[in-house]
Amino acid sequence: MSTLIPSLLATALAMATATSSTHAAELPSQSAPAGVHNVVLVHGAFADGAGWRGVYDDLTARGYRVSIVQNPLTSLADDVAATRRVLDRQDGPAILVGHSWGGTVITEAGVHDKVAGLVYVSALAPDAGETTAQQYAGFAPTPEFVIDVGSDGYGFIRPQTFKAGFAHDASDADAAFLRDSQVPINMSVFETPLTQAAWRSRPSWAVIATEDKAFDQAMLVHMAQRIDAQVTRVSASHALFMTQPKVVADTIDRAARAVVQTAR
Incomplete structure (x- = not known):
């Protein structure tokens, strides 16, 4: 018995190790690029980081280390500071991703030395010296997207026209x-000039929702072209960060692989 038990344990351990190794080799997590395995996601106005769950699940299954910024939407400086805190915690280069107002945030915060590339998800992309509000100039407002602003200067999307x-492509629930x-945003943030434009020194990608009602479609195309982004279009609403997680995750994955190739 004394010799048999160690022998059986050794055999069982060897089988478990072999099974574990085979299983690990089959997991999609093995496909993440070696050079950039960090992704930082920044939400936009009227939302919080929970909407990124589908993108988070997709990317972590591919082997990425994903962090989600909970920016307070109180000022550009506060949102940028929240993003920088998360970037400081990365163990290497990262792809920085912003949705909607989050595009302004990553444009300012993206000069951080951990940022290897930027992904704009139906997102704003001002230049240094510009305000976010200036990006709307010359483009048609969309009647479905209505913001109610309170006496304290914070805005909510009107409930009656929210969906x-x-x-509009999300379930009713x-x-x-x-x-x-909804997380209300301090509307004064749209009048704050940027001091940095990370897209001038970092490669950029953009996912444009072709049924976006928060922005004029021409406005999204104009911003993507100006920053020389590689563009992916998808039939989706402004909430594409939640309703089209695979398309968004695929774009982030392409960005991570592209910056690795560029660095070689």
Whole structure:
């Protein structure tokens, strides 16, 4: 018995190790590029980081280390500071991703030395010296996207038109949850000039929702072209960060692989 038990344990351990190794080799997590395995996601106005869950699940399954910024939407400086805190915690280069107002945030914060590339998800992309509000000039407003501003200067999307303006391709239940869990934004942030434009020194990608009602389609195309982004278009609402997680994750994956190739 004394010799048999160690022998059986050794055999069982060897089998378990072999099975574990085979299983690990089959996991999609093995496909993440060696050079850039960090992704930092920045949400936009009227939302929080929970909407990134589908993108998070997709990318972590591919082997990426994904961090989600919970920016407070109180000022550009506060949102940039929140993003920099998360970037400081990365163990190597990262792809920095922003949705909507989050595009302004990553444009300012993206000069951080950990940022290897930028992904704009139906996102704003001002230049240094410009305000976010200036990006709307000359483009048609969309009647479905209505913001109610309180006496304290914070805005919410009007509940009655929330689904039509923000998330028409989400289920009624998901759209209602987004509507009722809105994070208001200090509307003064749109008048704050940027001091940095990270897209001038970092390669950029853009995912454009072709049914976006928060922005004029021509405005999204104009911004993507100006920053020389590689563009992916998808039939989706402004809430594409939640309703089209695979398309967004695929673009982030391409960005990570492209900056690795560029660095070689």
